[in-house]
Amino acid sequence: MEMLNALLVIVLVLNLFALGTSRILSVIHIVATQGALLGVIPLLLHEHLSLPVILAAAAAILLKGIVIPSIMIRSLRAAQIKREVEPLIGLLPSVILGALATAFVLLFSKQLPLAAHPVNTLIVPASISTVLVGFILLTTRFKALSQVLGYLVLENGIFIFGMLLVQAIPLVVEMGMFLDLFVGVFVISIITNHINQAFSSMDTRMLVSLKEE
Amino acid sequence: MAWVLICFPIIMAALAAAIPSNRWRPWLLPVTALVHTALTFWVLSRPDLAVSSAWLVLDPPGKIILLVVSTLFLFCSFYCVGYLNYRQERSNRIFVACLLTFLGIMSLVTWAHHLGLMWVAIEATTLSTAPLIYFNHSKRSIEATWKYLLVGSVGIALALLGTFFLAYASLPAGLTPTLTLGELLHNAPLLSKPWLRASFVLLLVGYGTKMGLAPMHTWKPDAYGEAPGVVGAIFAGGVTSCAFLAFLRIYHICAAAGEGPYISRLLLFMGLLSMAVAGLFMVGQRDFKRMLAYSSVEHMGILMVGLGLGGPALFGTMLHLVTNGVTKGVLFLSAGNIHRAYASKNTEQVSGAMRRLPLSGALFLAGFLAITGSPPFGPFISEFAILNGAFDNGRFWVAGLFLLFLLVVFMGMGKTVLKVVQGRAPLEVHDTPYHDGWLTAAPPVAFMVLVLLLGLYIPAPLRALLNDAVQFLGSRP
Numbered sequence: 001m002e003m004l005n006a007l008l009v010i011v012l013v014l015n016l017f018a019l020g021t022s023r024i025l026s027v028i029h030i031v032a033t034q035g036a037l038l039g040v041i042p043l044l045l046h047e048h049l050s051l052p053v054i055l056a057a058a059a060a061i062l063l064k065g066i067v068i069p070s071i072m073i074r075s076l077r078a079a080q081i082k083r084e085v086e087p088l089i090g091l092l093p094s095v096i097l098g099a100l101a102t103a104f105v106l107l108f109s110k111q112l113p114l115a116a117h118p119v120n121t122l123i124v125p126a127s128i129s130t131v132l133v134g135f136i137l138l139t140t141r142f143k144a145l146s147q148v149l150g151y152l153v154l155e156n157g158i159f160i161f162g163m164l165l166v167q168a169i170p171l172v173v174e175m176g177m178f179l180d181l182f183v184g185v186f187v188i189s190i191i192t193n194h195i196n197q198a199f200s201s202m203d204t205r206m207l208v209s210l211k212e213e
Numbered sequence: 214m215a216w217v218l219i220c221f222p223i224i225m226a227a228l229a230a231a232i233p234s235n236r237w238r239p240w241l242l243p244v245t246a247l248v249h250t251a252l253t254f255w256v257l258s259r260p261d262l263a264v265s266s267a268w269l270v271l272d273p274p275g276k277i278i279l280l281v282v283s284t285l286f287l288f289c290s291f292y293c294v295g296y297l298n299y300r301q302e303r304s305n306r307i308f309v310a311c312l313l314t315f316l317g318i319m320s321l322v323t324w325a326h327h328l329g330l331m332w333v334a335i336e337a338t339t340l341s342t343a344p345l346i347y348f349n350h351s352k353r354s355i356e357a358t359w360k361y362l363l364v365g366s367v368g369i370a371l372a373l374l375g376t377f378f379l380a381y382a383s384l385p386a387g388l389t390p391t392l393t394l395g396e397l398l399h400n401a402p403l404l405s406k407p408w409l410r411a412s413f414v415l416l417l418v419g420y421g422t423k424m425g426l427a428p429m430h431t432w433k434p435d436a437y438g439e440a441p442g443v444v445g446a447i448f449a450g451g452v453t454s455c456a457f458l459a460f461l462r463i464y465h466i467c468a469a470a471g472e473g474p475y476i477s478r479l480l481l482f483m484g485l486l487s488m489a490v491a492g493l494f495m496v497g498q499r500d501f502k503r504m505l506a507y508s509s510v511e512h513m514g515i516l517m518v519g520l521g522l523g524g525p526a527l528f529g530t531m532l533h534l535v536t537n538g539v540t541k542g543v544l545f546l547s548a549g550n551i552h553r554a555y556a557s558k559n560t561e562q563v564s565g566a567m568r569r570l571p572l573s574g575a576l577f578l579a580g581f582l583a584i585t586g587s588p589p590f591g592p593f594i595s596e597f598a599i600l601n602g603a604f605d606n607g608r609f610w611v612a613g614l615f616l617l618f619l620l621v622v623f624m625g626m627g628k629t630v631l632k633v634v635q636g637r638a639p640l641e642v643h644d645t646p647y648h649d650g651w652l653t654a655a656p657p658v659a660f661m662v663l664v665l666l667l668g669l670y671i672p673a674p675l676r677a678l679l680n681d682a683v684q685f686l687g688s689r690p
Contacts, residue, residue, distance in 0.1 A: 113408070115385045173329035176330065179333075180333055184362075187362065194350075212503075
């Protein structure tokens with residue numbers, strides 16, 4: 001359990017790094033590391049390793065740690081951009097905001113009606129604060145790729161919560177979720193490439209022609 | 214049987230991707246749709262086929278959605294052949310394959326009795342329909358697709374968190390967490406209330422985004438405005454119905470858990486808000502396809518109001534699902550034809566559709582009268598039933614606001630529609646080659662006949678199905 005909590009603390013620290021970095025390539029690496037770490041956690045959570053658990057963990061590490069990051073890096077190369085332009089709120093303020101959100105969730109989680117069984121772990125608060133950080137990334141960044149990274153952090157947060165519910169989520173369904181995530185990122189990266197070609201930029205502030213007149 | 218309905222369209226999608234001829238490929242759509250509809254009717258007539266496995270069960274609400282979407286898809290598939298004939302300059306490989314995949318996944322949504330599986334299917338409908346919005350490959354369609362994908366993915370991600378919360382709600386009571394609908398309904402009163410409520414809110418936001426409830430509707434006007442008309446019909450009648458079905462599951466569980474009063478307030482608020490927002494944006498709307506998008510927002514709001522009223526309004530709500538689906542078919546297909554003929558969807562350029570395209574223009578006008586709840590069309594019956602439910606419950610405020618918003622929508626929409634159909638067509642539009650042909654005019658006519666029939670007489674089997682669904686939503690296995 002201590003091992004598990006230590007890993008979750010690393011996940012939370014990675015959240016703050018993702019918020020405070022302007023090089024998009026570095027953010028991709030941070031999110032990839034976070035995803036791969038999350039793939040390892042189910043292996044620690046179970047005393048008896050069954051085949052479905054190992055398969056799901058392997059799929060998560062492969063997808064979140066390797067496949068999705070490489071799709072993102074390819075889009076990044078094609079777009080020839082390096083940094084996020086000035087975010088809506090600066091890097092340092094967004095780190096502080098993320099830290100405050102995390103601290104608040106950690107304090108607040110004492111009040112939640114948690115189940116007795118895996119109660120002394122950080123799983124629920126880590127999940128909710130990662131979801132919040134994902135939201136901060138999504139709403140304050142302007143480059144299409146950065147927004148996708150925010151979505152991936154959000155997805156990672158939800159994935160953490162899913163670890164509590166292994167009995168409820170059979171392998172087939174979990175694989176379906178991974179497939180959706182993969183196809184989703186694939187389709188989104190195609191669209192970001194088209195945005196880049198059509199607008200010569202990945203700045204989503206260019207996408208403003210559709211509105212009420 | 215479930216597997217055939219789900220896998221057959223997906224196999225046909227693979228086949229569509231393999232066929233090289235741009236002219237013949239679209240014909241796979243009606244072929245697949247005919248088989249799918251025939252199988253649907255067969256399954257509906259044979260109750261013993263409705264259980265395929267513990268996770269794949271076709272219950273009465275699922276049957277209604279399957280029937281609506283299969284019929285909608287059948288008519289739209291013929292229209293697609295006609296439409297894609299006009300668009301031979303562009304490859305329709307991805308378009309046809311995605312449409313067929315959507316049909317298969319939609320069948321999975323209606324059968325899924327495992328909420329995790331249902332989530333996977335709903336997310337897959339988002340992904341399979343995104344390329345449809347992008348069909349025109351213009352800057353504007355890129356923007357619409359991007360907004361749809363991003364807003365839709367985030368919404369659906371929240372729905373996943375809500376689904377997890379729902380499974381977690383079993384844990385504090387010492388139950389094994391589960392996501393199968395039967396077990397959840399059975400254990401509903403034991404579920405942890407705070408987690409159940411949190412899950413309800415997240416699923417309302419998540420699947421509400423997919424349905425296009427205000428204030429999560431922002432992607433909708435952009436997507437419906439930029440996508441081909443037939444895609445609008447499939448979205449407004451099919452995708453939204455699937456999301457509504459997913460939402461119906463959590464509604465059912467909450468009702469079984471005795472949370473009725475809590476969810477009712479939220480639903481009425483969301484429903485009336487959607488109707489109000491739609492009404493506001495329809496007044497003075499010059500883009501008639503965006504206007505239809507707001508009409509869809511309004512009707513999702515009506516469905517939410519119906520659910521929120523519950524009890525006597527449920528029959529009307531389930532019926533409205535059917536009537537809204539087919540009426541949206543009339544509107545979007547005829548709007549697509551008008552858009553094609555005028556090469557514009559702005560009322561500054563479009564007028565006199567009744568003279569330029571007598572059939573499509575008349576259908577657009579009749580569709581408008583139907584969707585705003587004028588007798589003798591289908592939506593009048595369903596909206597009236599919901600209103601009646603409000604009076605039966607003694608919710609006079611809700612009934613009053615409901616009527617007020619319907620009136621605002623009628624006036625706002627009426628102004629735009631009349632501008633489109635009345636008057637004299639500008640001279641230059643007579644040069645566009647489009648004329649109503651069999652394939653593009655017959656499907657909206659068929660939809661219109663259905664709308665009229667549903668307003669005059671609801672066939673006994675459909676009535677039985679609707680009553681079954683109402684009874685099912687009030688029951689706990």
